[in-house]
Structure formats: C-alpha cells, structure tokens
Amino acid sequence: MILPNKLFSYNDSILSKMPCILCNLDTPKTPVELLRLCRDIQGPVELVDVLDCLYALRKITLNDKGEIEKC
Template sequence: MILPNKLFSYNDSILSKLPSILFVLDTPKSPVEILRLCRNIKGPVELVDILDCLYALKKIRLNDKGEIQRC
C-alpha cells in the first residue's frame, strides 16, 4: 500500500484515488468494471490496495452477487 511520505506525494498515493472509486460506485459494480472506469488506477494490484483501504474504513461492502457497493 502506497501512502504519502517523503518519497511519494499525496497525488501518487492511494489516498488520492479513494474519492474516484466512491464516485464510480453509484450502483454496485464488479472489480473489473471499476478498473475499466477509473483511468487513474495503474493496475489490479493498486485497485486491491484501494479496495482494502475503503473496506477497512467501512465505506464499501460486498453484496450477495459478489459486487462492490457503497455503504
């Protein structure tokens, strides 16, 4: 997980990408759909880090279909 520090600025960290994921989740979506819609995410590893962070903050959850939705 890349957090802002002396080496990485806020814009390079995953914290700057949290709002873009939440904005896309107006309806439940699969991780593949989220990755396609968010152009500022570099790859699936970064997406998993962002989703882990959002889940820990209780901002997203998985529904019965395995899709990600906002809380």
C-alpha cells in the same frame, strides 16, 4: 500499499484514488468495471490496495453477487 510520505506525493498515493472509486459506486459494480472506469488506477494490485482501505474504513462492502457497493 503506498501512502503519502517523503518519497511519495499525495497524487502518487492510494489516498488520491479513493474518491474515484466512491464516485463511480452509484450502483454496485464488479472490480473489473471499477478498474475500467477509474483511469488513474494503474492496475489490479493498486485497485486491491484502494479497495482494502475503503473496506477497512467501512465505506464499501461486498454484496451476495460479488459486486462492490457503497455503504
């Protein structure tokens, strides 16, 4: 997980990618759909890091269909 520090700027960190995920969750979406919608996320590993942080902050949840939705 990349957080901002002396080596990584805010724009290079996963914190800058959280708003993109939250803005695209007006309806529940699968992780693949989110990866396609958020162009600034570099790959599936970075997507998982962002989703982990959002889940830990209780901003997203997983529904019965396996889709991610906003809390």
